[in-house]
Amino acid sequence: MAVCSEFIQSEFPLIDDDLKQYVEDVLKNGADEFEDSEEIYEAIGEVLQEVSSDKTEDDIRTICDELLHMLKPSKTSLRNGPQRVLNAPVHLGSMAANLENEVDDIKSIWVNHRDDNLKVDARKLEKAQAKLQEKQDKRSKEIKTIAPPKLESATASQVTSQKERKLEAKGTNRTQDIRIENFDIAYGDRVLIQGADISLAFGRRYGLVGRNGLGKSTLLRMISNQQLKIPSHISILHVEQEVIGDETIALESVLECDIVRSELIKREKEITAAINAGSADPEVNTQLSEVYAQLQNIEADKAPAKASIILNGLGFTSDMQSKATKTFSGGWRMRLALARALFSRPDLLLLDEPTNMLDIKAIIWLENYLQNWPTTLLVVSHDRNFLDTVPTDILHLHSQRIEPYRGNYEQFEKTKNEKLKNQQREYEAQMQQRQHVQEFIDKFRYNANRAALVQSKIKMLEKLPELKPIVKESEVTLKLPDTEPLSPPILQLNEILFRYNKDRVIFTNVNLGATMDSRICIVGDNGAGKTTLLKIIMGILSPTEGMRHVHRNLKFGYFSQHHVDQLDMNVNSVELLQQAHKGKPIEEYRRQLGSFGVSGDLALQTVSSLSGGQKSRVAFASMCMGRPNFLVLDEPTNHLDIETIEALGKAINKYTGGVILVSHDERLIRMVCKELWVCGDGTVKSIEGGFDEYRKIVEKELEAAAQGK
Incomplete structure (x- = not known):
C-alpha cells in the first residue's frame, strides 16, 4: 500500500488528506476482491477525476491499470485484447470488390483473434456474475451494516477516598468545595473521559470547554444525577430541560423555587385560616409569630422583586411575567428554567449553553449578573465573549482528560x-x-x-522520563460551495409592511437591499421579527404590503436550529444526505460530510448518537449540497464549539455568495459582518457604527432598566 500511496500522491499532488485516505482505504479493503482495473475505476475513478482538472477519463483508467499492477503484479489488463499489427497498407476498396473471396482478410483487420484458452466458460461466467452481484449488494448495504447501534445512555465509574467516605457516613462533611477524583465516563463502548480529576472551589466560576462530542454535556448530567458522587449536603441545579407549561404564572413559577419560603407561606395560610375559623388554641398565635419571624429572616417580602428583576433581565416584560407558563414557547420556557435556577441559588449551578436561547441584550445582562454569582458555577459554553467575561477558571476537556487553567478563555489560550x-x-x-x-x-x-x-x-x-510527542488538536475547516457571480440587482425590499393579523403589526416601512458581497447581521430582541424578516427575504412569507425583488437565478441556502432538531435520528449521516439529495455516488456524500468535519466512522454513526454540534455540521453539509449562492443563517452557532465557530467565520469570509446572518455570537458577528440590521420599534433599520454602536445602545437600555427609568 505504501507504493500505491506514493503513486497517488505523485499523480495527484493537490489531493487533500481526507480524500487520499479514503482512496487508500478502498484499495486496501478491496485488494483481494478487485479482478481487473475496471473494478478499481468503478470504486475510485470519479473521486480521482474530481481532484484532477488536467486528466481525462483515459488517463484515470491508465492510472487504475497501474494501481491494479501494484496491488496484483500477476494481473495484466485484457481490456483491449491482443493487438495485431498489419504487415502492409490495406486498400479497402479493392477488398470490398472481392468481398466473398477475401472475407477472412477483412476480418483480420477488424476482429481480434482470440486463443481458445481465452474463450469464456459458461459456468465460470455465471459464477463470476453471481460474485459480482454479491459484491454490488454488499457495497449498497455497506453503510447500513457498518453503522453502529443506537447508543442509549452514558455510564460513569469513580474512586472515592476512604476519608471522604467516612465523613459522608458520619454526616460531618461540611466542606463547600467539590472534588471528584479518578473518574471515568463512557458512552456505549466509547470511553469519553478516563482517570480524570475535577476540583471546584466554592465561589469560583468554571468554564468547561472542548471540541464537540467529547462529553462535556454528559459530564454535567453525570454530576447532576449523582452518578458522579459529591458531598450529599451540596445542593445541585442543572438547567437542562424547559419548564413544564401549566396555569402557574411566570413570576410565581420562579418564586416556587424557594422551597423554604413556599413552605412558610403555606403554613402561614393554614394558621390564618385556623384563626379565622375561631381556633382557641393559644399555640396557634405563637406558631404564627414564629412563621412571621422566619419569613422576615429570609427577607421573603423582597423575593418577588428579586424574581421580577431576573425575569426582566432575561426578556420577560411585566405583562409576560403575569402570564401562565403554558402560553410560552419552548425557548421562553428554557429562559424560565434559567430564571428559576438563578433565583434559587444552589451550591453548585450547572449551565449547558445558557446563551443559546437568549438574544444579545439578555446575554449581556446574564454576563453582568453571573460576575457576582455567590456560589460555585460550572458552565459549558461555546460563546467566546461569554467565556472571556464570566469564568474565573477554565477546565479543558481533551484526550479523555481534564486540565484546569486559571483565568478566562483568553488567558487559557495564551x-x-x-x-x-x-x-x-x-x-x-x-x-x-x-x-x-x-x-x-x-x-x-x-x-x-x-x-x-x-x-x-x-x-x-x-x-530518563519517557516523554510523548505533542499531539495538537486538528484544525477545523469548513468549506462552503463555490458560486457563479450574478449581476445586480440581487435582492431588494421596498416599503415592506408585515402583520400576522389586523392588530399585530411586526414591522413597517422596511427598505433594505443586499448584494452578492453582502455580509449582513440581523440583531434585535426576541420577538422583534428577525426570523419573520428572513422568511420574507426567502419568499416563504409574503409581505402584507410593499414589494420584494430577487434575481431570478438567486438560490437560497437556509439554516436554522429547527432543521437540526428535525433531522432523521434513526439513520446515519450518509443516508441522511442520500434521502435529501438522491442519485449521487456514496463517495460524494462522504466527501461533502468530510468538508464539514464529519468523516470516517463518525459519518456512519446514527444521527441520534451525535453531539449537538456534530448534528449542526450534518445540517450544514446537507444545506450546502444544494449549492446555494446566497446563505440565510438563523442562529447557526448553537451547539458549535469555539473552533468550529471560528472555522465558520473564515468559511463565510471566503464564500463568494451573499450572506444574511441572525446570531447572538458577538465574536462571529465581529468576524464576518459588514452591515448591521436592527429589528425593533416596529421596523428594521441599517445602523452606522456596526456592532460596537449596537452594544452601546443595549447597555444604555439595560442601565436605564436597572435604574427604573
Missing part, C-alpha cells in the same frame, strides 16, 4: 499555547539527548575500555 510550546521544546531536547547518548553507546558498545561508561549511559537512558 497559557495553553505557551505550555504546548514548552512541552514540544522539552520533548525535542530529550530526543536530541537520547540520540546523542545512543550514538555513544553504539560507537563504544564493543570497546572493553569503555564498557563501564557504556553501561552507565544505558542506565541513564533507562532512567
Whole structure:
C-alpha cells in the first residue's frame, strides 16, 4: 500500500488528506476482491477525476491499470485484447470488390483473434456474475451494516477516598468545595473521559470547554444525577430541560423555587385560616409569630422583586411575567428554567449553553449578573465573549482528560499555547539527548575500555522520563460551495409592511437591499421579527404590503436550529444526505460530510448518537449540497464549539455568495459582518457604527432598566 500511496500522491499532488485516505482505504479493503482495473475505476475513478482538472477519463483508467499492477503484479489488463499489427497498407476498396473471396482478410483487420484458452466458460461466467452481484449488494448495504447501534445512555465509574467516605457516613462533611477524583465516563463502548480529576472551589466560576462530542454535556448530567458522587449536603441545579407549561404564572413559577419560603407561606395560610375559623388554641398565635419571624429572616417580602428583576433581565416584560407558563414557547420556557435556577441559588449551578436561547441584550445582562454569582458555577459554553467575561477558571476537556487553567478563555489560550510550546521544546531536547547518548553507546558498545561508561549511559537512558510527542488538536475547516457571480440587482425590499393579523403589526416601512458581497447581521430582541424578516427575504412569507425583488437565478441556502432538531435520528449521516439529495455516488456524500468535519466512522454513526454540534455540521453539509449562492443563517452557532465557530467565520469570509446572518455570537458577528440590521420599534433599520454602536445602545437600555427609568 505504501507504493500505491506514493503513486497517488505523485499523480495527484493537490489531493487533500481526507480524500487520499479514503482512496487508500478502498484499495486496501478491496485488494483481494478487485479482478481487473475496471473494478478499481468503478470504486475510485470519479473521486480521482474530481481532484484532477488536467486528466481525462483515459488517463484515470491508465492510472487504475497501474494501481491494479501494484496491488496484483500477476494481473495484466485484457481490456483491449491482443493487438495485431498489419504487415502492409490495406486498400479497402479493392477488398470490398472481392468481398466473398477475401472475407477472412477483412476480418483480420477488424476482429481480434482470440486463443481458445481465452474463450469464456459458461459456468465460470455465471459464477463470476453471481460474485459480482454479491459484491454490488454488499457495497449498497455497506453503510447500513457498518453503522453502529443506537447508543442509549452514558455510564460513569469513580474512586472515592476512604476519608471522604467516612465523613459522608458520619454526616460531618461540611466542606463547600467539590472534588471528584479518578473518574471515568463512557458512552456505549466509547470511553469519553478516563482517570480524570475535577476540583471546584466554592465561589469560583468554571468554564468547561472542548471540541464537540467529547462529553462535556454528559459530564454535567453525570454530576447532576449523582452518578458522579459529591458531598450529599451540596445542593445541585442543572438547567437542562424547559419548564413544564401549566396555569402557574411566570413570576410565581420562579418564586416556587424557594422551597423554604413556599413552605412558610403555606403554613402561614393554614394558621390564618385556623384563626379565622375561631381556633382557641393559644399555640396557634405563637406558631404564627414564629412563621412571621422566619419569613422576615429570609427577607421573603423582597423575593418577588428579586424574581421580577431576573425575569426582566432575561426578556420577560411585566405583562409576560403575569402570564401562565403554558402560553410560552419552548425557548421562553428554557429562559424560565434559567430564571428559576438563578433565583434559587444552589451550591453548585450547572449551565449547558445558557446563551443559546437568549438574544444579545439578555446575554449581556446574564454576563453582568453571573460576575457576582455567590456560589460555585460550572458552565459549558461555546460563546467566546461569554467565556472571556464570566469564568474565573477554565477546565479543558481533551484526550479523555481534564486540565484546569486559571483565568478566562483568553488567558487559557495564551497559557495553553505557551505550555504546548514548552512541552514540544522539552520533548525535542530529550530526543536530541537520547540520540546523542545512543550514538555513544553504539560507537563504544564493543570497546572493553569503555564498557563501564557504556553501561552507565544505558542506565541513564533507562532512567530518563519517557516523554510523548505533542499531539495538537486538528484544525477545523469548513468549506462552503463555490458560486457563479450574478449581476445586480440581487435582492431588494421596498416599503415592506408585515402583520400576522389586523392588530399585530411586526414591522413597517422596511427598505433594505443586499448584494452578492453582502455580509449582513440581523440583531434585535426576541420577538422583534428577525426570523419573520428572513422568511420574507426567502419568499416563504409574503409581505402584507410593499414589494420584494430577487434575481431570478438567486438560490437560497437556509439554516436554522429547527432543521437540526428535525433531522432523521434513526439513520446515519450518509443516508441522511442520500434521502435529501438522491442519485449521487456514496463517495460524494462522504466527501461533502468530510468538508464539514464529519468523516470516517463518525459519518456512519446514527444521527441520534451525535453531539449537538456534530448534528449542526450534518445540517450544514446537507444545506450546502444544494449549492446555494446566497446563505440565510438563523442562529447557526448553537451547539458549535469555539473552533468550529471560528472555522465558520473564515468559511463565510471566503464564500463568494451573499450572506444574511441572525446570531447572538458577538465574536462571529465581529468576524464576518459588514452591515448591521436592527429589528425593533416596529421596523428594521441599517445602523452606522456596526456592532460596537449596537452594544452601546443595549447597555444604555439595560442601565436605564436597572435604574427604573
